[in-house]
Amino acid sequence: MPSYVFDLRISSQSIRRYYQGQADLVVVRDRAGRVIHLHPRYLRPHLRPEGVVGAFCLTLGERGEFLGLERLS
Secondary structure, eight states: OOEEEEEEEEEHHHHHHHHTTSOOOEEEEOTTSOEEEEOGGGTGGGOBTTEEEEEEEEEEOTTSOEEEEEEOO
């Protein structure tokens, strides 16, 4: 199963744009330099008052389907 580790810092004000429908995808670059397009609904469990901040590990299935997003720090 492929996994991607990336760092993310999205303020609560900026993340609101995703939930208001003003933006469709969160685009991040993992630590290996690969670009990942992530639907914002997967970030919702990690939303804190300051926004979504930390290191994360995204795990995908063999066909690219979402399996999990774990907060590392």
